[in-house]
Structure formats: structure tokens, C-alpha cells
Amino acid sequence: MELxxxxxxxxxxFAYAMLxxxxxxxxxxxxxxxxxxxxxxxxxxxIIQDPVFIGFKNYAxxxxxxxxxxxxxxxxHFTALTAVPAILLGLITxxxxxxxxxxxxxxRVIFFLPYIFSVSVVSLLWLLMYGPKYGLFNMLFxxxxxxxxEWLTTVNMAFFSVSIATLWWGLGFxxxxxxxxxxxxxxxxxxxxxxxxxRWYHRIWYLTIPLLKRTTLTVAILQLIASLKSFxxxxxxxxxxxxGGKSKVILHYIYEKGFLELKMGYAQTAAxxxxxxxxxxSLIQLKISQSVEDK
Amino acid sequence: MKKVLxxxxxxxxxxxxxxxxxxxxxxAVTLTGPVExxxxxxxxxxxxxxxxxxxxxxxxxxxxxxAVEQRAGEGYYKKxxxxxxxxxxxxxxxxxxxxxxxxxxxxxxxxxxxTAPQELLDxxxxxxxxxxxxxxxxxxxxxxxxxxxxxxxxxxxxxxNLDVPETWAEFEAAVMALRDKGLEDxxxxxxKGAGEQLWWGLYNQLGGxxxxxxxxxxxxxxxxxxxxxxxxxxxxxxFRYIKYGDAEAMFLNGVSAxxxxxxxxxxxxxxxxxxxYGVTNIPVFDGAESATxxxxxxxxxxxxxxxxxxxxxxxxxxxxxxxxxxxxxxxHFPVNTTVLAxxxxxxxxxxxxxxxxxxxxxxxxxxxxxxxxxxxxxDVMELFILGDLDAQGATDMLFEEIAAVYE
Amino acid sequence: xxFHLGRTIRTIIVGLIGALYTFPTFWxxxxxxxxxxxxxxxxxxxxxxxxxNYYKIIEQAKIGAxxxxxxxxxxxxxxxxxxxxxxxxxxxxxxxxxxxxxxxAYIIAGMVIPGEGIMITVFLTxxxxxxxxxxxxxxxxxxxxxxxxxxxxxxxGIANEFEEAARIDGAGEIKILTHIMIPMAVxxxxxxxxxxxxxxxxxFLWPLIFATSDKAYTLPVGLSTLINNSDLRFGPVMAGxxxxxxxxxxxxxxxxRYFMRGIAGATLK
Numbered sequence: 003m004e005l006x007x008x009x010x011x012x013x014x015x016f017a018y019a020m021l022x023x024x025x026x027x028x029x030x031x032x033x034x035x036x037x038x039x040x041x042x043x044x045x046x047x048x049i050i051q052d053p054v055f056i057g058f059k060n061y062a063x064x065x066x067x068x069x070x071x072x073x074x075x076x077x078x079h080f081t082a083l084t085a086v087p088a089i090l091l092g093l094i095t096x097x098x099x100x101x102x103x104x105x106x107x108x109x110r111v112i113f114f115l116p117y118i119f120s121v122s123v124v125s126l127l128w129l130l131m132y133g134p135k136y137g138l139f140n141m142l143f144x145x146x147x148x149x150x151x152e153w154l155t156t157v158n159m160a161f162f163s164v165s166i167a168t169l170w171w172g173l174g175f176x177x178x179x180x181x182x183x184x185x186x187x188x189x190x191x192x193x194x195x196x197x198x199x200x201r202w203y204h205r206i207w208y209l210t211i212p213l214l215k216r217t218t219l220t221v222a223i224l225q226l227i228a229s230l231k232s233f234x235x236x237x238x239x240x241x242x243x244x245x246g247g248k249s250k251v252i253l254h255y256i257y258e259k260g261f262l263e264l265k266m267g268y269a270q271t272a273a274x275x276x277x278x279x280x281x282x283x284s285l286i287q288l289k290i291s292q293s294v295e296d297k
Numbered sequence: 298m299k300k301v302l303x304x305x306x307x308x309x310x311x312x313x314x315x316x317x318x319x320x321x322x323x324x325a326v327t328l329t330g331p332v333e334x335x336x337x338x339x340x341x342x343x344x345x346x347x348x349x350x351x352x353x354x355x356x357x358x359x360x361x362x363x364a365v366e367q368r369a370g371e372g373y374y375k376k377x378x379x380x381x382x383x384x385x386x387x388x389x390x391x392x393x394x395x396x397x398x399x400x401x402x403x404x405x406x407x408x409x410x411x412t413a414p415q416e417l418l419d420x421x422x423x424x425x426x427x428x429x430x431x432x433x434x435x436x437x438x439x440x441x442x443x444x445x446x447x448x449x450x451x452x453x454x455x456x457x458n459l460d461v462p463e464t465w466a467e468f469e470a471a472v473m474a475l476r477d478k479g480l481e482d483x484x485x486x487x488x489k490g491a492g493e494q495l496w497w498g499l500y501n502q503l504g505g506x507x508x509x510x511x512x513x514x515x516x517x518x519x520x521x522x523x524x525x526x527x528x529x530x531x532x533x534x535x536f537r538y539i540k541y542g543d544a545e546a547m548f549l550n551g552v553s554a555x556x557x558x559x560x561x562x563x564x565x566x567x568x569x570x571x572x573x574y575g576v577t578n579i580p581v582f583d584g585a586e587s588a589t590x591x592x593x594x595x596x597x598x599x600x601x602x603x604x605x606x607x608x609x610x611x612x613x614x615x616x617x618x619x620x621x622x623x624x625x626x627x628x629h630f631p632v633n634t635t636v637l638a639x640x641x642x643x644x645x646x647x648x649x650x651x652x653x654x655x656x657x658x659x660x661x662x663x664x665x666x667x668x669x670x671x672x673x674x675x676d677v678m679e680l681f682i683l684g685d686l687d688a689q690g691a692t693d694m695l696f697e698e699i700a701a702v703y704e
Numbered sequence: 705x706x707f708h709l710g711r712t713i714r715t716i717i718v719g720l721i722g723a724l725y726t727f728p729t730f731w732x733x734x735x736x737x738x739x740x741x742x743x744x745x746x747x748x749x750x751x752x753x754x755x756x757n758y759y760k761i762i763e764q765a766k767i768g769a770x771x772x773x774x775x776x777x778x779x780x781x782x783x784x785x786x787x788x789x790x791x792x793x794x795x796x797x798x799x800x801x802x803x804x805x806x807x808x809a810y811i812i813a814g815m816v817i818p819g820e821g822i823m824i825t826v827f828l829t830x831x832x833x834x835x836x837x838x839x840x841x842x843x844x845x846x847x848x849x850x851x852x853x854x855x856x857x858x859x860x861g862i863a864n865e866f867e868e869a870a871r872i873d874g875a876g877e878i879k880i881l882t883h884i885m886i887p888m889a890v891x892x893x894x895x896x897x898x899x900x901x902x903x904x905x906x907x908f909l910w911p912l913i914f915a916t917s918d919k920a921y922t923l924p925v926g927l928s929t930l931i932n933n934s935d936l937r938f939g940p941v942m943a944g945x946x947x948x949x950x951x952x953x954x955x956x957x958x959x960x961r962y963f964m965r966g967i968a969g970a971t972l973k
Binding site for chain 1: 710711712714715718719722725726728729731732787788789791792794795796799800801802807808809810811812813814815816817818820821822824825826828829830833843844846847849850852853854857858860861862877891892894895898899902905906908924928938941942945948949952953956957960
């Protein structure tokens with residue numbers, strides 16, 4: 003059976019038919035519950051008993067909630083530390099592995115492997131390495147005559163330490179995407195360039211990277227959203243927001259308010275505000291990427 | 298006259314009807330046939346093995362009731378809540394007594410004041426059983442308690458001719474003496490956890506009170522006094538910032554002379570070769586009564602329409618309680634006084650050493666929100682031990698955090 | 705001669721970085737074979753190698769059920785992710801139609817919604833739909849915005865010449881899709897497959913909540929019930945996670961082959 007779509011209308015139909023399965027499931031599983039949650043922001047609900055309507059009270063309270071704003075600042079701090087390095091590391095690793103070296107298959111496995119570990123394992127491993135007295139790093143430092151480092155006892159150090167763990171863990175994802183994108187670049191491009199006498203760094207800067215523009219924009223948006231949604235490893239490595247709860251990020255705040263304090267309506271409100279912020283940022287990023295692409 | 302007679306007759310009918318109803322309810326107290334009950338537990342590791350063994354024994358010991366266990370670890374309470382929402386609650390479940398007020402107050406559990414077997418309740422350690430009540434009604438039957446205690450390294454004490462300290466003054470003297478001899482890390486404990494688990498015992502020792510009501514209201518003056526004690530020990534270097542894993546490591550490796558932790562630590566310490574340890578209550582202030590923190594794993598019955606299952610569930614709970622000596626091997630205190638007095642129990646390692654601690658257990662007060670409040674206690678202590686706060690600052694922060702929880 | 709030396713040097717440097725990078729993984733595996741004492745002492749190699757931790761886990765009667773649950777759910781969901789993601793990604797990546805930008809924004813919006821944030825409403829929605837545990841888990845994950853983003857991006861990058869040549873030959877939409885687009889997108893497809901396989905395999909919260917009995921647990925959830933929370937005996941944890949990771953590694957190695965084939969395919973004219 004062949005489909006020859008001469009008319010534009012048939013093309014649209016085909017396109018929407020292709021999109022349909024995704025959109026249907028996605029709407030049921032994500033969008034509908036999301037609007038349900040939105041409705042909940044106008045209620046007070048402890049999950050167990052019936053919701054009670056309270057109008058905009060949740061929003062009003064949220065505006066003056068210092069803990070909420072702190073957790074928003076924290077996630078921005080963390081994202082600033084991880085987003086760009088994650089993209090760069092993924093790109094650099096992909097470039098290196100794609101270059102002329104032996105054993106590419108092995109390196110691919112090695113640099114991708116940590117990505118498949120679960121968040122609890124990664125967190126435990128790094129927690130043990132960051133231990134103040136019996137942690138691997140400090141024990142090594144002390145053996146070498148260096149002073150031990152306070153990895154997790156201040157907010158700045160805590161975010162720094164968790165960032166390193168996160169970059170180690172998440173490298174595989176960006177790495178694979180860039181690897182796939184690099185395969186798309188025909189080899190003749192490179193051959194032409196080296197015939198012209200270009201050195202490897204010229205090739206990378208003037209040839210490869212511009213060709214990876216579109217991919218980088220995709221990676222960037224995925225990375226940004228992923229960084230903003232970070233929670234598990236921060237929670238586990240800092241021990242629920244150490245020190246003293248000051249490194250709590252927004253998703254942790256939402257989880258705590260909703261499931262521990264059983265203030266679901268309020269938690270949904272915080273989640274919605276967070277959603278608005280991230281959505282706005284993503285749209286801006288989309289706009290930028292579209293204008294860059296059009297060039 | 299006719300009217301009076303009619304009224305009397307009517308009243309008699311109503312009364313006899315009510316009486317008959319009561320009779321009918323009393324009669325439905327036996328199991329009429331085989332019954333299956335779902336039991337949810339939140340244990341892992343050795344504890345999980347212990348409880349599973351008891352459940353299997355229960356099933357083997359009689360023919361009518363089959364208990365089907367479902368284990369859930371991390372996320373247990375979320376699962377319990379979503380099950381309630383989805384009408385798939387278990388028949389019997391474990392619940393920490395510190396979390397009981399939150400769920401009982403919202404109607405998730407059955408009121409078993411009148412249905413729980415009195416002979417079982419009579420056997421349960423009173424100061425723990427009391428935690429199963431909320432608002433005057435019974436919702437939970439305790440299985441165990443796991444208090445905060447003090448471990449000590451017998452070898453280190455013997456080598457240095459020290460007795461086991463019973464008061465904080467003696468404790469300080471012992472720590473200083475050992476420090477003078479060049480020992481480091483004399484006292485190991487999980488600093489952040491101590492914010493709840495050590496602090497609570499000391500607050501009570503100093504006479505701290507909790508106002509009745511569903512919100513936590515502490516006595517500010519005693520709170521300050523408690524933090525001032527911590528500050529004294531912190532400044533003297535007796536209480537330092539130590540993480541849980543490091544604290545256990547220090548004690549396991551024979552580095553620390555003293556180690557305060559929950560009774561659950563024993564499960565690992567018993568398996569460590571070369572560790573000659575003892576366990577007793579935490580030190581007490583001069584002139585104060587001994588008190589320490591403890592929580593309790595207890596059984597609750599989520600709302601259930603089937604009286605047969607309720608009955609079966611209560612039978613199950615009774616059996617486990619009577620056989621809780623097996624459970625205690627995982628490290629916890631059984632709360633069945635008959636078991637506590639039994640020879641089997643007393644023969645287990647170390648149990649006799651700290652048997653007295655159970656009488657001093659002060660459970661979390663019957664207030665809502667303890668699950669999140671305890672994190673606040675810990676947050677404050679973490680900042681405090683790190684030196685970011687002094688006693689007054691810690692007191693202020695604690696009260697602020699508590700208030701924020703109840704907003 | 706110089707050329708080969710360069711390659712060897714580069715390989716060695718990469719090797720050193722790789723060794724450092726792998727260290728934590730390596731430590732996890734050696735830790736899983738240590739006895740209690742060595743774990744606590746933070747030694748790198750066990751004094752006595754022991755598979756005790758593994759025996760303890762494998763003895764667990766239900767581990768077979770957990771493993772097959774995980775394989776079934778993860779396998780079917782990953783397949784679904786690929787099929788649905790391919791279709792949607794192709795539409796967004798190569799087809800022209802009105803409302804394309806709105807669609808993009810709609811899909812990105814979903815990526816932003818925090819899953820933990822709407823957990824309860826999602827749960828209630830699934831309950832109202834009356835789906836069983838396995839069906840709920842599959843439907844929950846099968847529409848992946850990330851898959852769509854990756855695939856649409858990749859499709860966009862496929863040079864137009866291939867498609868034009870095929871159209872000239874008289875190929876219709878479906879033939880273009882199946883004979884040109886999909887084969888050329890193999891690297892991206894395998895990336896999507898691997899990534900989703902490990903995400904869904906490792907998913908912890910949802911299988912716990914939907915499971916009606918602990919036989920219905922997936923492997924990570926089941927393993928977690930074997931570990932005691934109150935004592936930090938990480939030997940069993942390391943063993944459990946090593947076990948749990950093996951199937952995903954196997955999948956990755958399998959998919960790697962397709963990845964390689966994809967490279968070859970991309971240069972075919």
C-alpha cells in the first residue's frame with residue numbers, strides 16, 4: 003500500500019495521524035492530571051479527607067513563604083553549576099571517543115555506564131566518598147598530608163559536591179546524543195577539510211561544532227529541564243537538605259509539603275508556580291533556538 | 298391511661314430492640330470460616346526476615362486464618378495513603394506510633410478501643426501502649442519499642458579503670474579522662490539524629506513539658522536549657538559533628554569508648570568480631586529522672602468493613618505479640634511484658650543489661666506532624682553542632698520551624 | 705609511524721581518564737563482595753572475597769518474579785516509547801503541517817511538569833481508568849517527550865537528498881519512512897531505547913505504589929525490601945545494585961551493535 007500525498011491536506015492528515023498516539027496517551031497521563039492538580043491549588047487538601055475550597059489563599063501564602071523562595075534560589079544555583087558543564091562534558095567526551103583512538107567500544111561503555119545506576123546507588127557511593135572522617139576522599143587526602151575537605155557542611159560546598167556527583171552520573175545521556183549526532187556528519191566533510199590543510203582544532207571549531215548546533219540546542223533544553231528537576235541525589239547526598247535544610251531544592255520542598263506535611267493543595271500551588279517558571283524559560287530557549295536555526 | 302401504657306409498651310419495644318441488637322453484636326465475635334488477611338510491613342534486612350518467620354509460624358499454628366505479607370520499604374506511607382485512596386488498604390499494617398496522630402485523626406484507621414482483646418492490652422508495657430491512643434480512643438497495638446541508648450566499649454573502660462557513667466557529670470569526666478590519655482573520638486554519635494533522639498530524652502529529663510492538644514507546644518525555658526547543655530558539651534568538644542556512617546564505624550572499629558544510638562544498632566554490633574560492648578541507658582542529669590527517646594512499631598487496622606477480617610487481624614496481632622521474643626532478635630524491645638519477663642528473652646545477648654530502659658521510654662507526644670517535625674529538630678541540631686547557631690538561636694529557630702509546620 | 709604513535713598516546717590518555725571515571729563503579733562492585741569489616745574500613749579490595757551478599761539476595765524466593773516483572777514492563781514500555789516516539793518525532797522533524805509550533809510547545813510543557821509534583825492526581829487518574837498495575841505502569845511511561853525531542857531532532861538532520869531521490873523513484877510516505885528514515889535514524893533510536901530502558905528499569909516509586917502484592921514488584925523495588933534502612937550495611941546494597949544493573953548493561957551492549965550498524969548505514973547512498 004502506498005501513500006502518495008500530493009495534496010497538502012493529505013500531508014497534514016498524515017502528520018496528525020502520526021502524532022495521534024503520542025498526544026492521546028500524553029494528554030491522559032500528563033496533561034489531564036496536571037489540570038486536575040491546578041484545580042487543587044484552590045483547595046486545602048490533606049489527601050485523606052475531602053478537599054476544602056479556599057480560593058487564592060495558597061497563592062497568597064506562597065508569595066511570602068521564605069522557604070519556598072529559598073528552594074527556588076537553590077535549584078537555580080544548582081542548575082547554574084550543572085547545566086552548562088553537563089553539555090560541555092557530553093560534547094567533549096563524544097568528540098574524544100569519536101576521534102582516532104583504539105577501543106572505542108570499551109570507552110563508550112565506560113563513559114555511559116554510570117548513567118544506568120539508580121539514584122540511590124549513585125548517592126550512596128558519593129556519600130561514602132564524601133564522608134568527613136571515613137570518606138574515601140578525605141582518607142586519601144589525609145594520607146597524602148593534605149587537610150580534609152568539608153564536602154557537605156556548607157550550602158555552597160554541598161551544591162558543589164553534589165554537582166560533581168551529578169555530572170559523573172549524567173554524562174552518559176548527553177554523550178550518547180552527541181555520539182549519534184556525530185555519526186550523522188558525513189566523513190567526506192572531514193576529508194575535504196584536511197585536504198585543505200585544516201588542523202584538528204580548526205576542524206572541530208569551524209566544522210563540527212556548527213554542524214552540531216541543532217543537536218546542542220536539543221541537548222540544552224533537555225539538560226536545562228533535567229537540571230531544574232533535580233531532586234533525588236541532592237536529597238540523598240546532603241541528607242535531606244543539609245546543612246540544616248538550607249540546601250533544599252524546589253522539588254524537595256513540594257514533596258515535603260505534599261506528602262509529609264499533608265498539605266497537598268499548597269504543594270500543588272508551589273508545583274504550579276515552578277512549572278510556570280520552567281515553562282517560560284523553555285519557551286525562551288525554544289525561541290532562541292528557532293532563530294538560530296533559521297540563520 | 299391508654300397513652301401511658303402505649304408509651305410504656307413502645308419504650309419497652311425500643312429498649313428490647315436495642316438490647317437485642319447489642320446481643321447480636323456480642324454474638325458475632327467468633328470466626329465463622331477460613332479467612333485471609335493482608336498484612337503490610339515496612340521492614341528490611343534482618344528485621345524483614347524476622348517478621349516473615351513469625352508470620353509463617355502464625356499460619357502454621359492454626360487453620361482458619363492465613364496472613365499474607367506484603368513488604369514495602371521506602372515509600373511505605375505513600376503506599377498506605379494511595380491504597381486508602383484506591384480502596385485497596387491492607388487488613389493489618391505497621392505504623393510508627395509517632396505517625397499515628399496524623400493518620401488516625403483523618404480516619405484512616407479503625408477505632409479498636411472496644412474490639413481489641415483486653416487480655417493482650419493488659420500485657421503490653423503501659424508507657425508504650427499509651428502511645429496507641431489518639432483522642433482517647435485506641436488505634437494501634439504496639440509491637441515493639443526502639444529507644445535511644447548508650448553503648449560502651451568494655452575493653453577501653455576496663456583498660457582505663459573507668460566505671461560506666463550514669464550521670465552526665467560522670468560522662469564528662471570519663472570522656473575528659475580518656476582524652477587526656479590521648480584517645481580521640483571518645484564519644485561517637487550521629488549528630489543530626491541526636492537533634493531528635495538524644496535531645497528529646499534530655500528535654501524530658503530536665504522536666505520539659507508538652508501542652509496537650511494536637512499541635513506541638515514546648516516549654517521555651519526548658520528548650521533553652523537543653524540546648525545550653527548541648528552547647529556546653531559542644532564547646533568542650535564532647536559533642537562534635539559526626540555522620541551516621543562514621544559514628545557506627547568509630548564504634549565498630551573499637552575507636553570510641555562511648556556511642557549513643559538506637560537499640561537497632563545491636564544487630565550489626567553483635568556480628569562484629571572483637572567488639573566487646575555493653576549497653577545501658579543514656580546518662581541522666583543529677584537529680585532528674587531517667588528518660589529517653591523511643592518510637593514504636595505498632596499494628597493498626599486500616600478501615601475495614603469486614604468484621605471477620607477485623608477479628609482475624611486482632612488474632613494475628615495477639616499471636617505476634619506473644620511470640621515477639623523472635624522479633625526482638627532483630628534488635629528491638631518487645632513490649633509484651635510476659636515476653637520481657639520470660640527466660641527465653643532474658644537469655645538473649647545483652648537484653649538483661651538494658652532491660653530497665655524500657656520503663657524510661659518517652660514516646661513522641663500525640664501531636665500531628667511528627668514526621669516532619671523530627672526533621673526540623675534534626676536541622677536545628679545540625680546547624681547548631683556545626684557552630685552556626687548558639688543555644689538561644691537554636692531555641693528561636695526550633696520554635697519558628699514548629700510554627701511554620703502548623704501554619 | 706607518527707600517526708600510530710599519536711593514536712596510542714591518545715588511547716592511553718583516554719584510558720587514564722576512563723579509569724578514574726570508572727573508579728566509583730569499580731568500588732561498588734568490589735564492595736559487593738566484601739565482608740562487613742572491610743566495608744566499614746573503606747578498603748578498596750576485600751581481604752577476603754565473598755559472594756555472601758549475592759547469595760543472600762538470590763536466595764530470595766521472589767527474585768525470579770521480580771526479574772520477569774521488570775523485563776516485561778521495561779521491555780514493552782521501551783518498545784512503546786520507540787514506536788510512539790518515532791511516529792511523533794518524524795512528524796515534528798520532517799513533516800510540514802499547521803500548528804507545528806503549538807505542538808512543540810505542548811510537548812515541552814509536559815516535560816516541564818514535575819512528576820513528583822502531580823503524583824497523586826496521576827495516581828487518581830489511573831485508578832479512575834481502572835487499569836491494572838502492569839497496564840498502569842506501561843501507559844504511564846510510554847509517551848515520552850524526551851524520546852520525541854531526540855528523534856525529531858535527529859530526523860531533522862537527515863539530508864534531504866535521500867528523501868528527494870526516493871520520491872523521484874516514486875516512493876510514497878510509508879516507504880520513505882520505513883526504508884530510509886528509520887534505518888538512518890538507528891543511532892538515535894538505539895539511544896532512545898537504551899536511555900528509556902534504564903529509566904524504566906530503575907523506576908522505583910510507581911511500581912511500589914501500583915503493586916498489589918510483593919510478587920508484583922519490579923526488581924529494584926523488590927531488592928530494596930531486602931535492605932534495612934536503619935543500618936547502613938551497604939554490602940547488600942552494592943550487591944543488589946550490581947545485580948540490578950546487569951540486565952541494563954547487557955541491553956546496552958546488544959544495542960551497541962545496532963548503534964555501530966547505524967553508523968555504517970548512514971554513509972550508504
